[in-house]
Amino acid sequence: MVSAEGLSGSLPTAKQYGVTKPISLAGPTEADIQRSAELEKFLVNAGLYESKEEAEKRQEVLDRIRVIVKEWVKHVTRMRGYLDQMVEDANALIFTFGSYRLGVHGPGADIDTLCVGPTYVNREEDFFFILHDILAQMDEVTELQPVPDAHVPVMKFKFDGISIDLLYASVSQMVVPEDLDISDVSVLYEVDEPTVRSLNGCRVADQILKLVPNIQHFRMTLRCLKFWAKRRGVYSNVTGFLGGVNWALLVARVCQLYPNAVPSMLVSRFFRVYTQWRWPNPVMLCPIEEDVLGFSVWDPRKNPRDRTHHMPIITPAYPCMNSSYNVSTSTLRVMMEQFQYGNKTCEVSIY
Numbered sequence: 001m002v003s004a005e006g007l008s009g010s011l012p013t014a015k016q017y018g019v020t021k022p023i024s025l026a027g028p029t030e031a032d033i034q035r036s037a038e039l040e041k042f043l044v045n046a047g048l049y050e051s052k053e054e055a056e057k058r059q060e061v062l063d064r065i066r067v068i069v070k071e072w073v074k075h076v077t078r079m080r081g082y083l084d085q086m087v088e089d090a091n092a093l094i095f096t097f098g099s100y101r102l103g104v105h106g107p108g109a110d111i112d113t114l115c116v117g118p119t120y121v122n123r124e125e126d127f128f129f130i131l132h133d134i135l136a137q138m139d140e141v142t143e144l145q146p147v148p149d150a151h152v153p154v155m156k157f158k159f160d161g162i163s164i165d166l167l168y169a170s171v172s173q174m175v176v177p178e179d180l181d182i183s184d185v186s187v188l189y190e191v192d193e194p195t196v197r198s199l200n201g202c203r204v205a206d207q208i209l210k211l212v213p214n215i216q217h218f219r220m221t222l223r224c225l226k227f228w229a230k231r232r233g234v235y236s237n238v239t240g241f242l243g244g245v246n247w248a249l250l251v252a253r254v255c256q257l258y259p260n261a262v263p264s265m266l267v268s269r270f271f272r273v274y275t276q277w278r279w280p281n282p283v284m285l286c287p288i289e290e291d292v293l294g295f296s297v298w299d300p301r302k303n304p305r306d307r308t309h310h311m312p313i314i315t316p317a318y319p320c321m322n323s324s325y326n327v328s329t330s331t332l333r334v335m336m337e338q339f340q341y342g343n344k345t346c347e348v349s350i351y
């Protein structure tokens with residue numbers, strides 16, 4: 001079993017995380033620590049953690065894909081007639097995002113990946129034709145499915161049986177440095193909207209991990225809430241409920257409000273906070289950064305459409321967006337009922 005999220009004995013923290021002061025700085029009692037250990041056991045027994053072998057396999061697959069995209073970019077560089085030195089320097093990087101990056105994926109989950117390449121390697125032909133054809137010829141690659149017209153263009157495939165969603169972003173640099181920081185807003189200079197959207201998943205995941213007080217506690221709480229949401233029928237991106245990133249943001253905010261709490265406490269605080277939340281007040285992990293590069297940022301004062309959102313859950317990386325624009329009055333009502341049900345269940349089990 002891959003080491004499940006343990007309960008680190010971190011010191012109480014007084015730093016402010018997020019846009020308000022914490023609700024409580026209380027740390028766990030002995031009983032809370034005990035309950036968290038039981039919760040972890042429960043999640044392990046429910047089969048939510050992948051095996052060590054599967055984790056290693058994912059690493060190997062990612063390493064293979066790293067090599068493939070580097071060779072692809074070199075190939076395109078040569079084709080474009082650049083000098084040998086340029087071919088040698090030519091580079092592409094692979095980043096992960098989604099549940100794998102956050103460290104909350106289960107066995108069999110897909111890996112959401114982003115390939116970042118230089119300015120002269122484009123998505124339309126180089127990614128969706130040349131790289132596509134390279135992948136199509138590989139024995140390890142099956143179920144290859146390009147989706148170039150999606151809101152976020154993606155190439156879907158299985159590599160050695162592991163599902164991969166591969167996005168592509170061409171940044172405005174001739175050579176992609178090995179240590180490129182995609183959290184820095186400068187990666188968004190002179191790129192188009194689909195590229196911003198492609199970079200967004202990784203930028204959001206990076207920010208979430210930076211903005212929570214304790215990553216291990218965040219992970220275990222999120223695993224638990226995702227499991228709960230699936231059981232209660234409110235886990236879905238497409239049907240107007242919430243998907244992985246939305247649940248991650250909701251849990252992250254609760255972690256900020258209770259920076260010293262352990263997962264068993266965070267689960268019950270989650271239900272308490274969202275039972276009382278006055279939607280459409282937005283859930284945010286950090287202040288919304290003003291528009292610096294001309295991309296549309298969520299702002300109900302300026303954009304009439306943003307005023308129609310029922311359950312705004314704002315992504316923490318520029319350009320900040322509402323990740324849950326799909327929620328309707330009826331799906332919100334169903335989720336509120338479920339939060340109340342969760343809240344009652346926690347209250348009964350504690351007292």
Ligand SMILES: Nc1ncnc2c1ncn2[C@@H]1O[C@H](COP(=O)(O)OP(=O)(O)OP(=O)(O)O)[C@@H](O)[C@H]1O
Pocket residue numbers: 097098099100105109110112200201202204205237243244245315322323324
């Ligand atoms: N509505 C959205 N708004 C912003 N980003 C989104 C949205 N939907 C998906 N994404 C991005 O795509 C990533 C992958 O989405 P996906 O649906 O695979 O969720 P996930 O977090 O990986 O959870 P899981 O795969 O376990 O259901 C998200 O983490 C997020 O970065």
Ligand SMILES: [Mg+2]
Pocket residue numbers: 098099100110111112244
């Ligand atoms: Mg995913």
